[in-house]
Amino acid sequence: MPAASSFGLPPLLGVSQLIRALSLLGRSGVPLVAVQSKVTRHHTRNIARVPHSQITNGLAAHLTRAAASAASLRPRSATEDSIQPLPEVSPDALPIVSIGDNKVAIGWDTRTWSRFHNIWLRDHCRCPKCFHAITKQRLVNTFEIPHDITPVTVQPKAEGLEVKWPSSDSHISLYPWAWLQQHSYDPVIHKTDAEKDKVLWGKKIEKSPPTVTYEEAMSEDDRGLFKWLTNIDKFGFSLVQGVPPTPEATEELVERIGFIRETQYGRFWDFTSDLAKGDMAYTTIALGAHTDTTYFTDPCGLQVFHLLSHTDGSGGASLLVDGFYAASILKELYPDAYDVLSNVRVPAHAAGEPSALYRPSPPSGYPVLSHDPVSGELTQVRWNNDDRSVMSHLGPQLVEEWYSAIRAWNECLTSPDSEFWIQLQPGTAVVIDNHRVLHGRSAFDGKRRMCGAYVGVDEYRSKLAVLREKFAPDAVLRTTNELPMAVANGRNIWNSAL
Ligand SMILES: C[N+](C)(C)CCCC[C@H](N)C(=O)O
Numbered sequence: 001m002p003a004a005s006s007f008g009l010p011p012l013l014g015v016s017q018l019i020r021a022l023s024l025l026g027r028s029g030v031p032l033v034a035v036q037s038k039v040t041r042h043h044t045r046n047i048a049r050v051p052h053s054q055i056t057n058g059l060a061a062h063l064t065r066a067a068a069s070a071a072s073l074r075p076r077s078a079t080e081d082s083i084q085p086l087p088e089v090s091p092d093a094l095p096i097v098s099i100g101d102n103k104v105a106i107g108w109d110t111r112t113w114s115r116f117h118n119i120w121l122r123d124h125c126r127c128p129k130c131f132h133a134i135t136k137q138r139l140v141n142t143f144e145i146p147h148d149i150t151p152v153t154v155q156p157k158a159e160g161l162e163v164k165w166p167s168s169d170s171h172i173s174l175y176p177w178a179w180l181q182q183h184s185y186d187p188v189i190h191k192t193d194a195e196k197d198k199v200l201w202g203k204k205i206e207k208s209p210p211t212v213t214y215e216e217a218m219s220e221d222d223r224g225l226f227k228w229l230t231n232i233d234k235f236g237f238s239l240v241q242g243v244p245p246t247p248e249a250t251e252e253l254v255e256r257i258g259f260i261r262e263t264q265y266g267r268f269w270d271f272t273s274d275l276a277k278g279d280m281a282y283t284t285i286a287l288g289a290h291t292d293t294t295y296f297t298d299p300c301g302l303q304v305f306h307l308l309s310h311t312d313g314s315g316g317a318s319l320l321v322d323g324f325y326a327a328s329i330l331k332e333l334y335p336d337a338y339d340v341l342s343n344v345r346v347p348a349h350a351a352g353e354p355s356a357l358y359r360p361s362p363p364s365g366y367p368v369l370s371h372d373p374v375s376g377e378l379t380q381v382r383w384n385n386d387d388r389s390v391m392s393h394l395g396p397q398l399v400e401e402w403y404s405a406i407r408a409w410n411e412c413l414t415s416p417d418s419e420f421w422i423q424l425q426p427g428t429a430v431v432i433d434n435h436r437v438l439h440g441r442s443a444f445d446g447k448r449r450m451c452g453a454y455v456g457v458d459e460y461r462s463k464l465a466v467l468r469e470k471f472a473p474d475a476v477l478r479t480t481n482e483l484p485m486a487v488a489n490g491r492n493i494w495n496s497a498l
């Protein structure tokens with residue numbers, strides 16, 4: 001096995017030199033050509049990674065064209081990209097590695113190579129001296145690493161890249177290949193990431209809304225829980241059928257996900273239209289599609305509703321709208337409005353009770369549409385027109401533009417093709433991702449009793465991550481779980497979240 005080490009290759013220089021160096025190594029059957037200019041990054045601000053065929057919309061005439069092109073907003077798929085997801089490294093075709101001035105280069109295949117700064121590699125050493133395998137916390141003293149540190153040797157091993165560092169105790173680090181691919185930052189390598197598989201939906205979701213049974217959700221082996229949370233992650237909501245129509249059973253159901261988030265409405269709520277809390281939810285009035293707790297710095301992550309009973313009256317149907325879908329339509333039809341909603345901060349308040357006065361920090365609030373600053377993807381919708389505070393910070397030049405933008409947004413949200421109406425019955429709970437799916441209800445009369453709770457977004461995401469680790473391990477876990485010293489205290493030190 002030819003090993004490229006500091007004496008095997010010149011420092012990283014021009015592409016042609018690298019090509020020559022690599023071909024000199026004569027690795028049979030695996031010619032490596034480093035063509036970095038072919039590496040392109042994804043364009044930014046995508047709504048979601050959604051295959052066209054998965055968009056379940058049924059748009060009215062005026063939205064049909066928009067939906068078709070909204071689907072085209074998705075990032076290019078792996079096959080359209082110049083970079084394919086990289087295959088798992090096999091022991092008989094190891095990557096080629098070389099030391100450059102201040103970086104180590106890894107040639108993955110004929111077209112793709114990654115470079116890692118020496119200091120970055122040293123700082124990310126996961127040997128027991130540098131990383132506490134049980135607590136998953138860093139032990140290495142980052143600030144003692146010489147900023148010009150250079151490996152003595154780099155060796156491709158079956159398990160990963162082995163780096164020998166210049167130190168009296170001859171420190172050796174090993175970085176699994178899949179882990180290096182996953183964390184490649186120069187260039188960022190395309191990842192097929194299950195977390196990105198969102199399915200945007202419209203009214204047609206009513207034909208087959210994502211559902212699990214109570215038995216599945218409560219089953220001890222956690223598979224049903226995984227299915228449930230995966231539904232929420234993909235669609236932004238999931239029904240749970242067959243729930244005993246009691247607050248106790250519903251509370252237990254919520255606790256399967258994580259800690260209940262207590263708020264001014266209580267921990268677990270059991271409410272009717274008695275205005276027990278100073279909020280319109282506690283009346284019989286219709287509520288348009290909104291997200292909850294827009295007045296919190298950190299709005300609640302999940303919201304669970306379970307209709308326990310409704311007697312002596314009618315109405316009170318539940319409304320769900322996929323905010324990511326509505327945003328994709330807005331972006332297509334009214335790109336300027338999309339920008340306004342992505343940038344203008346909206347203040348909000350909860351002030352119906354004398355004992356509480358909630359506003360977000362900063363008090364100017366947050367934009368209706370928030371994006372991941374790294375990927376540009378839409379991450380959160382915050383919208384409750386009822387709870388909006390005074391828009392005094394807009395500036396005179398923006399006032400009309402702002403009102404036009406929210407009018408367009410409202411049009412996308414209230415289009416019959418965006419709205420999924422469902423008449424809940426005792427026994428069917430609905431769990432909603434409050435950062436994505438808006439909810440509302442029609443007006444009603446009679447006595448209607450609803451119970452439910454909030455769960456913090458971090459609780460829900462943590463539980464989903466743990467279940468993924470168990471039931472849908474990614475390439476890094478699949479290839480490193482068997483490595484000696486990789487798994488300590490039930491978790492792999494190479495888990496991509498660390
Ligand atoms: C769900 N529960 C009935 C407890 C409270 C409802 C709060 C609704 C409020 N306007 C908001 O958007 O936060």
Ligand SMILES: O=C(O)CCC(=O)C(=O)O
Nearest residue numbers: 281287292439440441450
């Ligand atoms: O009463 C309902 O069905 C929903 C109430 C609501 O929208 C809320 O509590 O935020």
